[in-house]
Amino acid sequence: MSLLKLTEVTMNFGGLTALKSFNLELAPGEIVGLSGPNGAGKTTVFNVITGVYEPSHGQIFFMEQEITGMRPDLITKAGIARTFQNIRLFKGLSVMENVLIAHHLHLKANYLAAMLKLPGYRREEREMRERSLALLERVGLADLRDEQAGALPYGMQRRLEIARALATNPKLLLLDEPAAGMNPKEAEDLTAFIKEIQTEFDLTIFLIEHHMDVVMNISELIYVLDYGMTIAGGKPAEVQNNQRVIEAYLGVNEDVED
Amino acid sequence: MAEQKRRNQILTTVSILLLLGFIYFAENYLDLYIVRILNVCAIYAILGMSMNLINGFTGLFSLGHAGFMAVGAYTTALLTMPPAVKQQIFYLTPLIKPLDQMNLAFPLALLVGGLLTALVGSMIAAPVLRLKGDYLAIATLGFAEIIRVVFTNTQSITNGALGLKGIPALTNLWWSFGTAAFTLVVLLSLINSSYGRALKAIREDETAAEAMGINLAKHKTLSFVTGAFFAGIGGGLLGNLLGTIDPKMFSFMFTFNILLIVVLGGMGSLTGSIISAFIVTFANEYLRFLDESINLGFFVLRGKVGMRSVVFSATLMFVVLFYRHGLMGSKEFSWDRLLASRVCQRMQGCFKKRLLKGGYDQ
Amino acid sequence: MTLDLFLQHLSNGISLGSLYALIAIGYTMVYGILRLINFAHGDIFMMATYFAFFGIVTFRIPWFITFPLVLVLTAGLGMGVETVAYRPLREAPKISLLISAIGASFFLENLTIVLFGGVPKPFPAPKLFTDVVQVGAVSIQKLTFYIPIVTVIALLGLMYLINKTKTGMAMRAVSMDHETARVMGININRTISFTFGLGSFLAAVGGIMWGMKFPQIQPLMGVIPGLKCFIAAVIGGIGNIGGAVIGGFILGIGEIMLVAFLPDLTGYRDAFAFVLLILILMSKPTGILGEKTAEKV
Ligand SMILES: Nc1ncnc2c1ncn2[C@@H]1O[C@H](COP(=O)(O)OP(=O)(O)OP(=O)(O)O)[C@@H](O)[C@H]1O
Numbered sequence A: 001m002s003l004l005k006l007t008e009v010t011m012n013f014g015g016l017t018a019l020k021s022f023n024l025e026l027a028p029g030e031i032v033g034l035s036g037p038n039g040a041g042k043t044t045v046f047n048v049i050t051g052v053y054e055p056s057h058g059q060i061f062f063m064e065q066e067i068t069g070m071r072p073d074l075i076t077k078a079g080i081a082r083t084f085q086n087i088r089l090f091k092g093l094s095v096m097e098n099v100l101i102a103h104h105l106h107l108k109a110n111y112l113a114a115m116l117k118l119p120g121y122r123r124e125e126r127e128m129r130e131r132s133l134a135l136l137e138r139v140g141l142a143d144l145r146d147e148q149a150g151a152l153p154y155g156m157q158r159r160l161e162i163a164r165a166l167a168t169n170p171k172l173l174l175l176d177e178p179a180a181g182m183n184p185k186e187a188e189d190l191t192a193f194i195k196e197i198q199t200e201f202d203l204t205i206f207l208i209e210h211h212m213d214v215v216m217n218i219s220e221l222i223y224v225l226d227y228g229m230t231i232a233g234g235k236p237a238e239v240q241n242n243q244r245v246i247e248a249y250l251g252v253n254e255d256v257e258d
Numbered sequence B: 001m002a003e004q005k006r007r008n009q010i011l012t013t014v015s016i017l018l019l020l021g022f023i024y025f026a027e028n029y030l031d032l033y034i035v036r037i038l039n040v041c042a043i044y045a046i047l048g049m050s051m052n053l054i055n056g057f058t059g060l061f062s063l064g065h066a067g068f069m070a071v072g073a074y075t076t077a078l079l080t081m082p083p084a085v086k087q088q089i090f091y092l093t094p095l096i097k098p099l100d101q102m103n104l105a106f107p108l109a110l111l112v113g114g115l116l117t118a119l120v121g122s123m124i125a126a127p128v129l130r131l132k133g134d135y136l137a138i139a140t141l142g143f144a145e146i147i148r149v150v151f152t153n154t155q156s157i158t159n160g161a162l163g164l165k166g167i168p169a170l171t172n173l174w175w176s177f178g179t180a181a182f183t184l185v186v187l188l189s190l191i192n193s194s195y196g197r198a199l200k201a202i203r204e205d206e207t208a209a210e211a212m213g214i215n216l217a218k219h220k221t222l223s224f225v226t227g228a229f230f231a232g233i234g235g236g237l238l239g240n241l242l243g244t245i246d247p248k249m250f251s252f253m254f255t256f257n258i259l260l261i262v263v264l265g266g267m268g269s270l271t272g273s274i275i276s277a278f279i280v281t282f283a284n285e286y287l288r289f290l291d292e293s294i295n296l297g298f299f300v301l302r303g304k305v306g307m308r309s310v311v312f313s314a315t316l317m318f319v320v321l322f323y324r325h326g327l328m329g330s331k332e333f334s335w336d337r338l339l340a341s342r343v344c345q346r347m348q349g350c351f352k353k354r355l356l357k358g359g360y361d362q
Numbered sequence C: 001m002t003l004d005l006f007l008q009h010l011s012n013g014i015s016l017g018s019l020y021a022l023i024a025i026g027y028t029m030v031y032g033i034l035r036l037i038n039f040a041h042g043d044i045f046m047m048a049t050y051f052a053f054f055g056i057v058t059f060r061i062p063w064f065i066t067f068p069l070v071l072v073l074t075a076g077l078g079m080g081v082e083t084v085a086y087r088p089l090r091e092a093p094k095i096s097l098l099i100s101a102i103g104a105s106f107f108l109e110n111l112t113i114v115l116f117g118g119v120p121k122p123f124p125a126p127k128l129f130t131d132v133v134q135v136g137a138v139s140i141q142k143l144t145f146y147i148p149i150v151t152v153i154a155l156l157g158l159m160y161l162i163n164k165t166k167t168g169m170a171m172r173a174v175s176m177d178h179e180t181a182r183v184m185g186i187n188i189n190r191t192i193s194f195t196f197g198l199g200s201f202l203a204a205v206g207g208i209m210w211g212m213k214f215p216q217i218q219p220l221m222g223v224i225p226g227l228k229c230f231i232a233a234v235i236g237g238i239g240n241i242g243g244a245v246i247g248g249f250i251l252g253i254g255e256i257m258l259v260a261f262l263p264d265l266t267g268y269r270d271a272f273a274f275v276l277l278i279l280i281l282m283s284k285p286t287g288i289l290g291e292k293t294a295e296k297v
């Protein structure tokens, strides 16, 4: 059984095809990487999975249910959580609040009950707080729970964003360039951390990583995109030696130099 | 810690008692003019808080407040006016049945006014809340204008451009301050609840909020409708304070005044809105001299009509340009902060010194 | 309704639509470049009529000198508003910018009340324009024909400026993306300032003709036309100049026809624009000529 399945997904923006006939199948418990040069369409894949964009063509299934074009909050409710490439925390709110907000989707008490602080709501609120604190402890941010999220150092913001995603209680976690802007040591720690939470929370992880070495290290399978096309897919070692992948990356390097 | 909490509780209780005493005193002994201003302060506080919920806490730039107030004011007025007065006022086009005979107790009429406004709010919400930023602003402003135009043209319900006169003066300080306190308690509780956090998340980042499983349409509507409810009640209190209302009163200018209160107090601070409601209302009264000529006996100081509004709009711009977070930012009033503030520290220092000098042990 | 009468209404609609279009362009250009409703635009339009009034009535300057002066002064006013109220807020949240815009609008209105009084003043329209000509059975002011002609000339000039000159290119670049434009060496502030000047210039053209058509000026006269013209810009597709023109005509002609064909609804005339706005936002939020864009995440 596949957890997530994309068939022939295409995304057009005006005249630009950001993603073309993309196919993917994720089995439960896998860690799969998605790579490719700048503007290849990686983030677009996440955006169509999470309902931010409605794909122009193709279908998306999560646990055998079609979720194509569904509202993002419902997709999250169904069990897909994500982080963003350009960290999107609730910057003005506290670290704790950021995680609490992610619990909101499981709240059973209705609006009036919450406004009037009825006992049922109070119990749920207490539980949410306990769970949030436990999560923050797990990612090592418990001491900073009252800090403003936007004031945290970059690396911690990344961790908080992951903690926040975990709080929605997902089955599938999508990480968009989690190691971006980190030095090799930090990236290594993060890799270890991702592997840990994967077993701990029983997750399937699909992650975008620009840097080949990081994806290689962590993923069992890697897909590579270039100009919206899937140019390779398979075991890290195979992909690494793929001629088209090498060319795509060399192309990028040329761009960087001029 | 616990001691601090106890101290705060005592301070709060004492303040409430003082406030109650003050209201009693004001109602019985103060000059009617002052009482009226105080009523307006409390009503503006309600309106400011309700707009703050929508604009400051949820980040929806809504400019429809005058429309909400109009619905509340007309409903409450029509439900509290005695049938004889209604008959007298609606001499051009008679008031439709059964409104012409209806007469409810004030609190009930306020509640109906609030609920009806909430209903109007929820009808507007569906189309409008899909829009963002400026579009939302202009669409809500448009709805408020439509409400005003409709009220001008439905003679048999609103008496058209003539407006309503002889609305019973039922609003007193107990009602206005009581409602303001109720609004504060309910809204504080709301913004500190899980729903309130969801609203703030929407304000901070809609895309991220949605990715965290928050149903944007639902939560925006909740905020909008709650804001409308309290705006309607505020409108009702205002109508029954002033005694006359007409559609012209509920123009964009009114929304602007409330916006000024919200921005000055701090977007995202309920207590800030209350403080600035008092400041703005009193300033509005005491700056009246700007609009009028005053005779100083030996010299007549020429005022200019509109000068007050110039000062107000300049203040709004000044606040946004140089002092964007307003008086309170997004923080609420707290005893701890007040006592820790510099002025207060100095006062405490003086106080203690004097006590020691007097030979007492502290 | 006779054909003559219909034609009269139509010509009225077209000239009202032309005026709306001229003002709407200012909104659309500013929105294109700053993503902001310039709430003060309607008041800048109002100020233009006062400038004309003072030029002709107070200083007795002949109209053919006054009018060009008014255009320049109004453009300057637009740039001034931008410098004071919007420029300091480039990096501020959107909502601050909007509030500042509303503040600027109220400031101008009330300042006019203080300086010039709230009582309406008669606009000194030169006789040349207000003369009446007889067309078949109906009599029409010459102005009714001049307005669309002036509008077309102004539009052609604008098109030339935007598409053929360097400044126009800079404006287009800035409205696409501030960062990229900066990298390309464009002076962002100067370009934005110029856009405000240009929009205000066109508003002044509209204002002078408005003053002649409805010869009573007062400090709040810009409010309703301002809102309506923003709506016209949204209907046409905000950020798109052609769209603003189309929106202006739809609104102008629609309003006149509404009153002509459904006189019972005359009282609702000012609500017409808002109803239209809400309908268009519900069905095609990007307006008639606007393109659909997805926000990048
Ligand atoms: N909302 C949008 N509107 C228009 N074009 C878009 C939009 N989102 C993405 N694109 C375009 O689609 C292409 C793919 O973008 P995407 O963000 O998926 O790339 P990416 O692989 O994540 O690149 P990077 O490594 O820079 O993050 C790019 O050319 C981008 O400009």
Ligand SMILES: [Mg+2]
Residues within 6 Å of the ligand: A042, A043, A044, A085
């Ligand atoms: Mg990306």
